[in-house]
Amino acid sequence: MFSKTTEYALRATLYIAANSSPERKLSINEIAAAIDSPRSFTAKILQRLSANERLISSSKGPGGGFYMTEKAGKQPAKIILETMDEDALLNKCVLGLSRCSDEKPCPMHKDFKVIKADIYTLFTKTSIASLAADTHKNSFLKGARR
Amino acid sequence: MFSKTTEYALRATLYIAANSSPERKLSINEIAAAIDSPRSFTAKILQRLSANERLISSSKGPGGGFYMTEKAGKQPAKIILETMDEDALLNKCVLGLSRCSDEKPCPMHKDFKVIKADIYTLFTKTSIASLAADTHKNSFLKGARR
DNA sequence: GTAAAAAAGGATATTTTTGTCCCTTATTAT
DNA sequence: ATAATAAGGGACAAAAATATCCTTTTTTAC
Numbered sequence: 542m543f544s545k546t547t548e549y550a551l552r553a554t555l556y557i558a559a560n561s562s563p564e565r566k567l568s569i570n571e572i573a574a575a576i577d578s579p580r581s582f583t584a585k586i587l588q589r590l591s592a593n594e595r596l597i598s599s600s601k602g603p604g605g606g607f608y609m610t611e612k613a614g615k616q617p618a619k620i621i622l623e624t625m626d627e628d629a630l631l632n633k634c635v636l637g638l639s640r641c642s643d644e645k646p647c648p649m650h651k652d653f654k655v656i657k658a659d660i661y662t663l664f665t666k667t668s669i670a671s672l673a674a675d676t677h678k679n680s681f682l683k684g685a686r687r
Numbered sequence: 688m689f690s691k692t693t694e695y696a697l698r699a700t701l702y703i704a705a706n707s708s709p710e711r712k713l714s715i716n717e718i719a720a721a722i723d724s725p726r727s728f729t730a731k732i733l734q735r736l737s738a739n740e741r742l743i744s745s746s747k748g749p750g751g752g753f754y755m756t757e758k759a760g761k762q763p764a765k766i767i768l769e770t771m772d773e774d775a776l777l778n779k780c781v782l783g784l785s786r787c788s789d790e791k792p793c794p795m796h797k798d799f800k801v802i803k804a805d806i807y808t809l810f811t812k813t814s815i816a817s818l819a820a821d822t823h824k825n826s827f828l829k830g831a832r833r
Numbered sequence: 834g835t836a837a838a839a840a841a842g843g844a845t846a847t848t849t850t851t852g853t854c855c856c857t858t859a860t861t862a863t
Numbered sequence: 864a865t866a867a868t869a870a871g872g873g874a875c876a877a878a879a880a881t882a883t884c885c886t887t888t889t890t891t892a893c
Contacts, residue, residue: 542688542776545881548783555794568839577784582882588841602890603838630688637694638723638829645827648701648818652809656802663798672794681791683784691851714869728852734871748860749868 547627550586552576554621557597557607558614558673566606577683589624596624614670622664631661693773696732698722700767703743704755704819712752723829735770742770755815764818765810777807 543551556575561567569587573580587607591597596616599607622628634641634650641647643654689697702721707713715733719726733753737743742762745753768774780787780796787793789800 542779542781543783545783548781551795552782552784566839570839579882581884584840585842585882591840599840600890601838601840601888602892604891605839605889607840633688635688635694636698637689637691638698638827647827648821649697652813656805656809659802659805663802667798675794681784681793712869716869725852727854730870731852731872737870745870746860747858747868747870748862750861751859751869753870 543627543630546586547622547625549576549578549583550590550625551618551621552578553583553587554590554597554609554669555672555676558609558669559676561606561608563598563608563610566600566604566608568606572607575683586625590621592624596620609669611670614673615668617665618667618669618672619661619664621669631657631664689773689776692732693768693771695722695724695729696736696771697764697767698724699729699733700736700743700755700815701818701822703753704760704815705822707752707754709744709754709756712746712750712754714752718753721829732771736767738770742766757816760816760819761814763811764813764815765807767815768810777803777810 553572553576556572557567560575569580569584572587573583576583587597587599591599591607596613597607597609598613599605619628622630634647635653636647636649638647641650643650699718699722702718703713706721715726715730718733719729722729733743733745737745737753742759743753743755744759745751765774768776780793781799782793782795784793787796789796
């Protein structure tokens with residue numbers, strides 16, 4: 542459904558949301574280990590995620606690392622997809638047709654319209670913080686097939 | 688959502704379903720042109736789709752080509768995904784975790800379980816023939832961004 | 834001001850996906 | 864039989880996604 546890059550981005554963001562604060566920053570090493578992702582590749586992704594401190598923040602030097610503010614956590618999960626330029630998934634035609642639309646639909650347009658709307662709603666209505674809260678209770682972010 | 692390969696497979700299958708019969712076979716050239724896909728690559732995909740004549744049939748030589756029987760068309764669209772080994776989409780974890788399950792869920796497991804079930808139902812309940820019928824009425828299969 | 838820690842960034846490598854080319858095999862019609 | 868047509872299949876090429884490595888910059892502590 543999503544690219545590996547986006548999977549890592551989602552896992553990393555949720556881990557950071559669940560385990561960091563401006564007072565408790567996390568290193569790339571800790572994050573990559575926690576979400577079972579390749580360290581250097583994850584570093585690149587974190588770079589993108591923290592590029593415009595609106596989602597994830599970072600600071601260099603000893604004691605530095607990645608973290609999330611409370612405010613950032615209140616945003617909908619969709620912002621993670623947007624930051625990775627992968628929110629296209631929610632708009633594009635399942636059959637790959639560029640001009641597929643309500644007026645000129647592909648054979649699966651109508652059916653998938655509903656499903657895509659559900660996914661859209663999910664990512665819009667669910668905040669990063671609420672997903673992070675769940676990782677404290679009963680869910681996890683580790684255990685990838687690599 | 689799907690790979691290009693699967694997009695082409697879906698488009699090609701629906702085109703064949705909508706426009707062929709054992710009496711009216713379609714050449715690779717016609718199919719690729721009709722669904723706006725790279726000719727040789729499409730040939731490979733058709734090879735896979737017709738490998739075990741259960742979905743698409745083919746015959747060589749003059750007058751030959753690809754076609755679908757009425758019986759094959761009655762199958763659910765899911766068989767296209769299965770033939771392309773891409774039905775995994777319907778089972779795998781959105782966050783890419785191999786051991787994600789009801790018992791040990793990722794933070795998005797519960798929400799996506801519903802959505803994946805909807806997609807599964809869609810592909811299971813919808814026959815190839817009914818999608819093909821739609822292409823005759825108001826939908827189309829051409830116009831890809833390439 | 835030196836050293837250490839940590840992210841930023843650039844260059845490069847590997848793997849997978851997507852796509853092409855060309856030769857072979859099967860079928861049909863003449 | 865021969866030629867023409869169409870799919871089958873193998874080898875190869877290009878592009879994109881994934882992944883690694885190494886150097887630079889920033890910050891902190893001493």
